[in-house]
Amino acid sequence: IFSEVAAKNNQTLFIVGGYVRDLLMKRQSPTDIDFVTEGNGIELAKSIAKELNPKLKVSIFKNYGTAMFKHEGLDLEFVGARKESYAEDSRKPSVEIGTLEDDQKRRDFTINALALSLNKENFGDLIDPFDGVQDIKKKILRTPLEPSQTYSDDPLRMMRAIRFASTLNFKIEENSLNAIKNESERIKIVSLERIMVEFNKIMLSAKPSLGLKLMEETGLMQLIIPELTALKGIEEVEGQTHKDNFWHTLEVVDNISANTDNLWLRWAALLHDIGKAPTKKFVDGIGWTFHGHEFLGSKMVKNLFYRLKLPLGTDMKYVQKLVKLSSRPIALVDDGTSDSALRRLLFDAGEDLEDLFILNKADITTKNSSKQAKFKRNFEEVAIKIKE
Ligand code: ATP
Numbered sequence: 001i002f003s004e005v006a007a008k009n010n011q012t013l014f015i016v017g018g019y020v021r022d023l024l025m026k027r028q029s030p031t032d033i034d035f036v037t038e039g040n041g042i043e044l045a046k047s048i049a050k051e052l053n054p055k056l057k058v059s060i061f062k063n064y065g066t067a068m069f070k071h072e073g074l075d076l077e078f079v080g081a082r083k084e085s086y087a088e089d090s091r092k093p094s095v096e097i098g099t100l101e102d103d104q105k106r107r108d109f110t111i112n113a114l115a116l117s118l119n120k121e122n123f124g125d126l127i128d129p130f131d132g133v134q135d136i137k138k139k140i141l142r143t144p145l146e147p148s149q150t151y152s153d154d155p156l157r158m159m160r161a162i163r164f165a166s167t168l169n170f171k172i173e174e175n176s177l178n179a180i181k182n183e184s185e186r187i188k189i190v191s192l193e194r195i196m197v198e199f200n201k202i203m204l205s206a207k208p209s210l211g212l213k214l215m216e217e218t219g220l221m222q223l224i225i226p227e228l229t230a231l232k233g234i235e236e237v238e239g240q241t242h243k244d245n246f247w248h249t250l251e252v253v254d255n256i257s258a259n260t261d262n263l264w265l266r267w268a269a270l271l272h273d274i275g276k277a278p279t280k281k282f283v284d285g286i287g288w289t290f291h292g293h294e295f296l297g298s299k300m301v302k303n304l305f306y307r308l309k310l311p312l313g314t315d316m317k318y319v320q321k322l323v324k325l326s327s328r329p330i331a332l333v334d335d336g337t338s339d340s341a342l343r344r345l346l347f348d349a350g351e352d353l354e355d356l357f358i359l360n361k362a363d364i365t366t367k368n369s370s371k372q373a374k375f376k377r378n379f380e381e382v383a384i385k386i387k388e
Contacts, residue, residue: 001048001051001052002035002048002118003118003119003120003123004051005044005047005048005051006037006044006048006118006119007119007120008047009039009043009044009047010039011037011038011039011040011044012037012038012039012100012117012119013035013036013037013044013117013118013119014035014036014037014100014115014116014117014118014119014127015033015034015035015036015115015116015118016034016035016036016103016104016107016113016114016115016116017034017107017112017114018030018032018034018112019032019033019034020114020115020116020126021111021112021114021132021136023116024114024133024136025136025168030074031074031075032074032075032076032077033074033075033076033077034077034079035076035077035078035079035118036078036079036080036081036100036103036115037078037079037080037081038080038081038099038100039080039081040080041065041066041067041078041079041080042060042062042065042066042067042078042080044078045058045060045067045068045069045076045078046058046067048078049069049071052071056069056070056071057069064079065079065080065082065095066078066079080097081097081098081099081100081102081103082095082096082097082098082102082103082106083095083096083097083098083099083102083103083105083106084096084106084153086152086153086154089189090189091153091154091155091156091189091190093106093153093154100115100127101129104127104129104130104144105144105145107144108143108150108154108157108160108161109132109135109141109142109143109144109160109161109164110130110131110132110135110142110143110144111132111135111136111141111164111170112132113128113129113130113132113144114126114127114128114132114133115127115128129144130142130144139168139169139170139171140170140171140172140173141161141164141165141170141171141172141173141176142173142176143157143176147173147175147176147178147179147180148179148182148183150179151176151179151180151183151186152183152186155183155186155187155189155190156190156194156195156198158180158183158184158186158187158218158220159187159190159194159195159198159199159220160198161176161180162180162198162202162211162214162215162218162220163198163199163201163202163205163211165210165211165214166201166202166205166207166208166210166211166212166214167201167202167204167205167206167211169206169207169210172214177214177217177218180218180220181217181218181219184218184219184220184223185219185223187220187223187224188223192307192308192309193309195224195308196308196309196310199224200263202215203253203263203266203267203270204261204263204266205257206257207254207257208250208253208254208257208266209250209251209253209254212250212253212270213250216229216232216246224308225304225308227271227274227277227300227304228246228249228270228274229246230274230277230278231244231245231246231248231249231273231274231276231277232244232245232246232247233246235280235282235288237282237288238282240282240287240288241288242280242288245273245276245277248273248365249269249270249272249273251365252269252272252359252362252363252365253266253269253270253362255269255361255362255363255365256269256358256359256362259358259361259362260355260358262355264315264318264319265322265355265358265359267319268318268319268322268323268326268355268359269359269362269363271297271300271301271304271319271323272297272322272323272326272359272363273293273297273326274297274300274301274304274323275290275292275293275294275295275296275297275298275299275300275323276290276293276297278293278296279291279292279293279296294323294324294325294326294327294328295324297323297324297326298320298321298323298324301316301319301320301323302316302320305319318352321348321349321352322352322355322356322359325345325348325349325356326356326359326360326363327360327363328345328348328349328356329345329356329357329360329379329382330360330363330364330375332345332382342382342385342386346386353386357379357383360379361379
């Protein structure tokens with residue numbers, strides 16, 4: 001039906017973007033398909049929808065020149081092929097009508113610039129002007145056009161590069177990575193909501209440290225969440241050092257991600273030590289201390305959620321609570337349990353007790369196997385007492 005309607009309207013039609021990429025990568029079933037036509041995308045969407053089912057509701061976004069409707073559980077989005085040019089101060093391009101190739105050129109990465117023809121003369125052909133198929137095989141993220149220009153035009157692409165690197169486990173090609181390092185400051189023209197959509201996709205990837213490390217390496221972490229980069233580094237006084245809490249945090253986030261898909265529990269892991277940079281002190285006779293870091297940390301969570309335009313309701317309160325209690329069970333497990341301490345923990349953690357334990361287990365990054373075994377034993381002991 002799609003091809004026939006397009007042909008009847010004298011328009012070409014292609015599937016582009018993530019659907020084609022995921023098809024070639026044999027990734028999970030899709031939720032949306034993007035179509036490009038050389039001609040009017042809105043009119044074509046309406047004609048196809050009408051042919052499929054005259055009652056179908058087509059949503060039209062005039063400003064973007066796009067239209068979409070739902071079909072067999074999928075969001076189908078249509079756009080007319082376009083050519084884009086950018087101004088210095090905005091990531092909104094000015095748009096002209098273009099060819100399929102113009103449209104492929106405006107895409108962020110070669111792996112997202114593949115088109116699948118739905119036209120009679122070459123139905124099913126893959127149109128791959130920038131060697132995206134090779135890049136899928138090599139697991140490389142590369143931009144179709146010159147990288148500095150691509151990232152400077154729309155700096156959100158820097159976050160998208162890191163997001164795809166993290167979710168697909170791809171490498172960012174060297175020129176691209178250098179361009180991101182050079183252009184990182186341009187991220188400030190992008191809205192925080194957009195940045196956080198990508199950031200949360202990094203947080204939900206199987207191994208978020210892949211993306212978090214790239215953010216650190218490119219300078220984006222310092223610009224977006226400086227509270228985390230403040231945890232970097234090891235100091236030494238009188239021969240005593242403390243662990244590097246930034247790298248430790250990444251390990252904790254990976255550990256917890258192996259055990260939960262709960263985004264906010266992963267966030268609690270990311271932020272569980274943020275109070276440590278401002279509370280760090282060396283005390284004679286004791287060594288490095290971070291006294292009260294959990295309390296300060298949970299206050300910092302609120303500021304950070306506010307600044308990053310993250311939800312300020314129950315999700316934030318949950319993260320605050322976990323950060324505040326983050327080392328309580330570990331302390332309990334380490335020092336031996338007293339009944340009153342247990343009761344307080346049960347009271348303070350409430351229904352989030354299990355999540356707090358998941359966080360605590362993830363927080364044990366010691367390589368010392370006898371220490372690990374001791375923690376495991378004591379955790380089990382605490383769990384039994386709690387059941388009692
Ligand atoms: P996923 O659905 O896994 O997030 P996707 O590739 O479908 O991946 P979308 O954000 O839905 O991601 O974008 C659809 C397509 O639009 C992309 O494949 C890409 O071709 C193009 N695209 C999206 N955002 C940009 C951008 N900022 N710059 C250039 N092209 C983009």
